[in-house]
Amino acid sequence: MLQQTLKGHSDQVRSVTFSPDSRLLASASNDKTVRLWDAATGALQQTLEGHSGWVYSVAFSPDSRLLASASGDKTVRLWDAATGALQQTLKGHNSGVYSVAFSPDSRLLASASGDNTTLKWPCAPVSSVAFSPDSRLLASASGDKTVRLWDVATGVLRQTLMGHRHPVWLVAFSPDSRLLASASADSTVRLWDAATGALQQTLMEHSASVSSVAFSPDSRLLASASADDTVRLWDAATGALQQTLKGHSDSVISVAFSPDSRLLASASFDKTVRLWGAATGPL
Template identity: 35%
Template sequence: MAKSMKLAGLKSVENAHDESVWTATWVPATNSRPPLLLTGSLDENVKLWRPDELELVRTNTGHCLGVVSVAAHPSGVIAASASLDSLVRVFDVDTNVTIATLDAPPSEVWQMQFDPKGTTLAVAGGGSASIKLWDTATWRLVATLSVPRPEGPKPSDKSSSKKFVLSVAWSPDGRRLACGSIDGTISIFDVPHAKFLHHLEGHYMPVRSLVFSPEPDGRKLYSASDDGHVHVYDAEGKAIIGAMSGHSGWVLSVDVSPDGEAIATGSSDKTVRLWDFKMGAAIQTMSNHTDQVWAVAF
């Protein structure tokens, strides 16, 4: 239970990157090695770490602008990094051999995530107001899921720019995708039918992070926004079923524990908070960072 869960600092590395660390994720274990930590930074580099001692395994170069997202395949064998240079680099985790380079127009590559089965990579399309789906067998673009523009006689450029897509999350069964936009809306898609289903309302500032709870029904969606709130939605029923507040700045990242009992958030207020959904409150605050926290991951 989350009430008995506590966060404790094990290890920290000063100057792990030369610039801000914008993104982090876990790389699953394989038959030949334990899990690794993958980080990406404004310094244009991607780094792999052994988590127990935070020992650097390797530095991947190749991007020419800051790295905004990293994602690991469920097999732990491959991973991907996305950069402001509009490239997604897919690479072998253990050898760093480039498997594919996915090109996109400027400002159309933001957060990304592999689906639970590892067959598709979803990339939040930024200014394209869409999610791009890439087949991980062929690395071909197989679908573009577009966020509907606001209804009206003449949607202006200003209104369409508000649908700039920052964040993306898969449901546990891989049948739903959620994406968060700069205007605070969240869009839900039916992936097998490549169909937009509905918006989730409630935030009024950018939604920078989304995660579905791991429960089998996959309906519960957590969102983190610059408005300082974490919302909990029934993604199928279009309803807010909970909200958590307490950060004094933007909520930049959210993740849920594997048992679904606890939520962790990182914020521009320099803290990491652990929350109990049933209590609707923070049960612990970690204040050992000296700058904004862009990534949290269980």
């Protein structure tokens, strides 16, 4: 059930994420800003300005104190989540940065870029990165239609997962570490065994490119965002479609569950963020 529509961005919204303490919601936009919202009330708390290009991705540190933002201006910025103050600007990529992720143990920050590097290895443009819950593996989604799994400690490529027919936009591990989900321009979501790399399910109900996937905190549900303007909810174990959430008037680009399991956020090219209730079973 739709709870709120958050308006304020002046251009397409590309990413949403909740802080681990469930208090804040961050959104990244083509308007070159990051906005911080009160997750409970929907009130705008901060507008973070400074990037000179589109902001593609946002991620909170595990302690909820820092927020990282990735931009087309080739930088990653680190902000104080409480005050909105800029803490650091990370430079080094020679192309736009599309994704950022903190390791769950708080030791590392990974960034994915169009400059074709992941852990210093050359590969096709990388659109997304995600750490496994134990911080030992890093998954990357690539424009060459593959998902790669890397050993974080050594930087060694462990596996290349093939099967998607078009670029892979985003990857996400389930909180229980058992599954890895990948969202692709081929309109499907694939669920892989995170330990072996074996394909478990191919979810095929979307009618357009799938931009984002997110697992619920209990690993039982998977949400997917698509250019067909919908969010779909799936049973992660069986692959069965549970619900289709309609309301956005343009492509849905990002989805995120709140850590307390109460809310699901979706970000869209219609310039809005929507909050859906997830407190009691199906939305």
